[in-house]
Amino acid sequence: MNIIFDFDGTLIDSKERLFKLFSFLVPESKLDFEAYWTIKKQGIGHAEILEQQFNYQSNAIQEFQLKWHQEIEKPIWINYDKPILGVENKLMALFEIHQLHLVTARQSYEIAKNQISTFQWDKYFKTILVTKQEKEKSQLILENIEIQNEDWILGDTGKDILTGKTLQINTAAVLTGFLNEEKLKSYNPDIIIDSVANFMI
Ligand SMILES: [Mg+2]
Known part of the structure; x- marks a missing residue:
């Protein structure tokens, strides 16, 4: 059977990376890690946070999003990522x-591949798709x-679940990533598990 894994939030914990970059790009933000992620896990995007909490206008939001895109995969931020406990x-x-595969919406194949190599996970994946x-x-x-x-797909976002539904395969949502349980339920995955480490088939 094929088992397809998302990367960020599913195999690795990227929450510190995203929080640090947000804090860097929005220096006026007083949100701490917990507060930032409590908001984000409800599925609330940066545009809404910036508009409602920091009174950003559309130009400033666009500028933020452009910088986010340019910065998010740079080593200074990527180095905050950690493997999720029990994933290995x-x-x-x-x-x-089974046949294991990894699929990620990252911008750079090289950076994703290097990170996977750093964790010595290359050997587990038949396919790495970016x-x-x-x-x-x-x-x-x-x-x-x-x-x-x-087959199965495991991921931490609604997008991952919808991908599985498009492909008509089984879907597992994990709670180690960017959305909370309530939000993930709204996408109707076949199962919701605390972590990939709890996945049983
Ligand atoms: Mg993810």
């Missing part, structure tokens, strides 16, 4: 029986993996 053992166990934000995840998966209905 779970990948090792699943790899014995959308470079040029394609939908579902399209990239269809072009590269022979999908069957019994």
Whole structure:
């Protein structure tokens, strides 16, 4: 069976990276890590936060989003990422029986690949797919993996769940990432689990 993993928020904890970059780009923000993520996990985007809490106008929001895009995969921020506890053992166990794949909406294939190598996870993945934000995840998966209905996708966002539904495969939402349980439920995944480490099939 194919098991397809999202990267950020699913295999690695990127929350510190995003919080640090937000704090850097919005120096007037007094939001601490918990406050920032309590808002973000409700599915509230940066545009809304900037407009409502910091009174940003549309030009300033656009400028923020451009800078975010330019900065988010730079090493200074990427170095904050950490593997999620228990993921390594779970990948090792699943790899014995199944075909594992990774799909991410990152901009840079090289940076994602280097990070995966740093964690020594290359050996577990038959395929590493990076959308470079040029394609939908579902399209990239269809072009590269022979999908069957019994397969699974695991991810931390609504987008990941919708990708699974488009592909008509099983969907698992994880709570280690960018959305809370209530928000994830609204996308109707087949299962919601605390972490990839709790995934059982
Ligand atoms: Mg993710």
